[in-house]
Amino acid sequence: MEYTKVSCFPEPDSETNREILTAQLGELGFESFSETDDAVEAFIPSSAYREELLHDESLVNNPLFKVRFQTEIIPDQNWNEVWEKNYFQPLLVENRCLIRAPFHKDTPKAEYEIVIDPRMAFGTGNHETTYLMISAILQQDLQGKQVLDMGCGTGILGILASMRGADMVKAIDIDEWSYKNTLENAEINNVTNIDVAQGDAGLLGKEKFDVIYANIQRNILLQDLPVYASVMCKDAEIIVSGFYREDLPAISAKAEEVGLKPAGYEERNNWVAARFIR
Template identity: 55%
Template sequence: MDYQKISIQITPFQEWLRDVLNAQLAEIGFDSFVETETGFDAFIPATSYSEESLNEVLEDFSGDFSFEIQSEFIADQNWNKEWEKNYFKPLMIGGECLIRAPFHTEYPEAKYEIVIEPNMAFGTGNHETTASIIALILQNDLTGKTILDMGCGTGILGILASMKGARQITAIDIDKWSYEGTRENAALNNITNINAKQGDAGLLGNEKFDLIFANIHKNVLLNDMEAYNAVLNAGGTLIMSGFYTEDIKDIRTKAESLGMKDAGFVEKNNWVAHSFIKKD
């Protein structure tokens, strides 16, 4: 898939505005964001990019801020080089989980070492949502558990779950890059118990899961939460991320309407990972 990279510099820079713009751009199709010192880089499938829509988002803030915008077309075959050059550095989370690419040569030792082949699929651990769920996984014993990873991206969460003792992982993503990337990364890490599928919540059938990760946009979570709840075992946990602190009320209201109990959340730079337990 070809992507359009949009680099935005904000003057005067405000971190809250960067977060707001990321959320609003996600609503018009941008699916990956990388923070820079005075702004951010945003990525969108080239066929979905609209300069007019981008300008409409920025116009609401143009009275108090100015924006320097650079646009770059990234061809399908160039994405690995882009990440290697600019973004993907070895990353340690929780002092236990190292995430690196095959091309990294210098990195610390860790209890869990995950090798990820970078591509446009979301999930190298650098984003707050992925890092927060990884931290939660590290805190729990997953021995013998069945796992569902919705919006699996690179497959990183399922790979770590397997390393933590999970019995079987089903990984689902609507994007072809993610489906293929999850299969490749599982093989790269010698993981054999991940079943990757391309699609959405419509693929969920009679299987039951002890733990579900759903790292997707807020609107998708609200739309598909009932389907997640239907395949979650009684006493099982649903961890949702991909939304902001201001969205907690909507997410919690929906979850509780389905009979799930609030099990708390973690927040990092206004991004949230929220846990709910299905009542017995």
Template identity: 55%
Template sequence: MDYFKIEIGITPFEDWLRDVLIAELGEVDYESFVETETGLEAYISKEKFDEKALTDLLHSFNENFSFQIKKELIKSQNWNEVWEKNYFKPLVIGGECLVRAPFHKEYPQCKYEIVIEPNMAFGTGNHETTSMMLEAILKENLAGKKVLDMGCGTGILGILASMKGAESITAIDIDEWSVKGTYENAELNNIKNLKVKKGDASLLRDEKYDFIFANIHKNVLLNDLPAYSKSLNNNGKLFISGFYTEDIPDLKVKAESVGLEDIGFATKNNWVAAFYKKRNS
């Protein structure tokens, strides 16, 4: 699959506007983002790219800002090379989890080592939401637990859960690239108890889980919180991310309305990971 890399420069540059653009573009099929000093790079499949939609979005901010746009076609076979040269560096999470690519030659030794083959799927640990979710998982005892990874991206959260002793992991994503990548990454890390499904929360029926991880967009989370709550065992935990500090009240109200208890949150650069527990029913 071929992708467009869209470079967006913002003048004058503002962090909050970059965050807004990432959120808005994520709602219209852009799959991955890289923050730059003056803006961002956004990636979208060639088939889904809509130049008018991008122009209309940026035009809504034209009164106070100007934008510099560059478009580059990235062939799928070149994607690993792009990441190797520019973005994906070995990363240590929480002092005990190393995330690296197969092509990395030098890296520190850690208790957990996750190898991720970079592709267009979201989740190499470099984004704040992924790193916060990994940090939260590191603090939990997952031995013998059943885990669901919604919007699994590269499968990185489910892979760490398996390394921490989870009994079984189900990973779900709507994107075929993510499903393929999760299979490949599970194999790279010798993970045998992770199964992958293509789809969304409609796949959740009578199966119950002790932990659910969902690193997705705010609107998807709001829509799917009832399904997550229904799929949690009593006292099971839900970790969610992919939204901003200003979104916390909306998600908290919705979560509590479906039987979930707020047990805290973490923030990095205005991104949030929030944690809930299923009340006894």
């Protein structure tokens, strides 16, 4: 698949402004992000890219900073080579879970090892939200549980849930790349109890789940929380991430509106993972 890379140069440049910019681009449909010394790089399938996206009011009328853009077509290629050279470094989470790519060698031993062939799907663990979700899974008792991984990306959360004893994992992502990548990564890690589907929350309705993970951007969470709540068993829990600390009140209010009780949250560099119980 051909991608369009948009290099975004915020002026003034700061960590906070980069975080705001990344969130805004995520809401506009950009799927993957990386950073250089002077830019945020955002990736979107070329079939979904329109120049009008860069003229969105949230970008051009932001009172905190201005943005200069530079676009580049990224042809279909060997994404392993791209990630190996530029983005994906081995990561050890809580000294218990090692996340690496097939090309990483001489990595430390860990209780859990997940091999991710990332291609263009989000979820290598290097982003704060994925790290927070993995940390949460490492603290859970998942033996015999029915698990849902919404917005599965590379499938990393569902794969770890399976390794942690989940009986069945349902993994859903709207992106075709993520759907295929989750299937590939499940096979690489010899995980056979993951049912992968391409789509959105509209696929839910019949099954019930003990645990739900939803590492998705803020607006999608606000839209789909009622659906997630409807497929949760009694006493089930949901962990949501993909948003900033300042978005937590809105997420919590919507969760409580649909019958979910807050059960704490963790924060990492202003990104949040919040837990709710039905």
